[in-house]
Amino acid sequence: MTSSTTKDHLFELTRQYASLSAQNTLIYGNISHTTIQDFLIKNIISSDHFSQYPPSTQYQKSFWKRVIVHLESSSNEDEDAEFELSPDIYERYLSLITSRPSGVKPSLSVGEGPPEKSFITYFWKPPVNSPNRGVNEPYLKATLLESRAMIEMGTTGLNTWTASFVLAQYFVDHPDLVVGRDVLEFGSGIGFTAIVLSSLQVLWHRPHSRLGKLWFTDVEETVLTTCQSNIALPCNLSSLHTGVKVQTLDWFASLDEERKPSVAKLLKEDIAPHVIIGADIVYDPLLIRPLLATLQMALEPDPRNSPICALFALTLRTQRTKSEFFRTAKDMNLIVDDISKEAPRSVAFLSGTTPHRDFQDVNLFRFSMMT
Known part of the structure; x- marks a missing residue:
């Protein structure tokens, strides 16, 4: 094997550990144990990054056991003729099996409590021609505090969903769509797309040019708080963006005659986006209906603002849902x-061993108003 x-x-291996990949996907290749x-x-035990932003204790135990x-x-x-397992690895594993996962009460045995919250890190390659790309940074990080439970506290917003990877990769491949523009995201969740978009705008920002404003919205305050915290993590380039805002946005308000005027003001006056995006919403x-009513309100022509485009990456899981979506639109x-056809079929955020079959179910749609 070449160097x-x-x-x-x-x-x-680092990517798999960082992104909490399934243990049965770990691939070591024909590389010596040493x-x-x-x-x-x-790169893991002595890493400052993983010390500050570690995967859950549960995941680490399983990883080091494997x-x-x-x-x-x-x-x-031949290099392994006298190989011995390092005490550093044993000590790390022992420290994990004797620790109690955060959030687990003393009366509960390990494994009986709910899935822990966990930092998760995705590595990604910035565009090669971005003006502010660091020469010593072949990969950037998108690190988030994420719930490993699919639904926590009654909300689905505390996980990164498949379509988010596709949409984020699309903008990495086409940064001109968002650089220097004001962007509004529907259903931002915990902020994965937000981190990537904010980082792209920072990467492409030139002195004396417009940075752009980014508005990330969701209906759940808990989700928005997590989103804002993740964007601001010092390890993320997004933390350097000075034009980021998070905002509560309830799509059902667009169908409520009493609340509709305040939503219209928010969308058309306060935000006035150039681009509207959303993933798996x-x-x-x-x-x-509430989603498309909100989108319709945002897309209505306004002579004071530049033309707006909207891009959604959606997984329409049944034909019935798909038909209803297009009929309502x-x-x-x-x-x-x-x-x-323009959507990426592989993404740089996931390790090469992560199954990508779900990406073919993600559709990329562009929206505009009939004239």
Whole structure:
């Protein structure tokens, strides 16, 4: 195995650990135990980033248990003739199995409590021609505090969903769509897309040019608080963006005659976006009409503002949902263009071992108003 291939395999281990990949996907390649061990000690155990923003205790225990099993297995590499497992790895594992996961009461055994919150880190490559790309930063990080439970406290916003990766990658590939522009996101969740968009605007910002304002919205205060905290994490380039705002936005208010004027003011006067985006925000058919009513309000022509475009990455899981979505859009004089052929079919945020089959179910739509 060449040194370049070895380096790539080892970096994949870091990506898998950082993104909490399933343990059965860990791939070590034909790399000596000595090389793997030295790499893991240097790049994970001794990492300042993973010390400050660690995966959950539950995940770390499982990860290091798998590593120990692998390193204690036989090796055919000459370099491993006298290999011994490092005390650093044993000590890390022992410290984890004797610790109590955060949020688990003393009366509960390990594994009986709810899934922990966990920091999760996605590595991504910025555009090669971005003016502020650091020469020593081949990868940037998007780190979030994320709930590993699919639904927590009655909201679905505390996880990063598949379509978010597709939409974020689309803007990494087409930064001109968002650089220097005011962007409004519907259903921002915990802020993955927000981190990437904010970072892109910082990367592409030139002296004396307009940075752009970014508005990230959701209906749940808990989700918005998490989103704002994640954007501001010092390890994320997004923390340097000075034009970020989070805002409560209830789509159902667009159907309420009493609340509609305040929503219109927010969308048309306070935010006045150039671009509107959203990812995986039609997970319930009941949301279709309020979502599209809000979008219709935002897209209504205004001579004071630049033309608006809207881009959504959506997973319309049933034909019934899809039909209702397009029928409602037509009723509201919205033109929907399916531009899924332009959508990325692989993303840089996930490790090479992460299954990408779900991405083919993500559709990319562009919206405009009928004239």
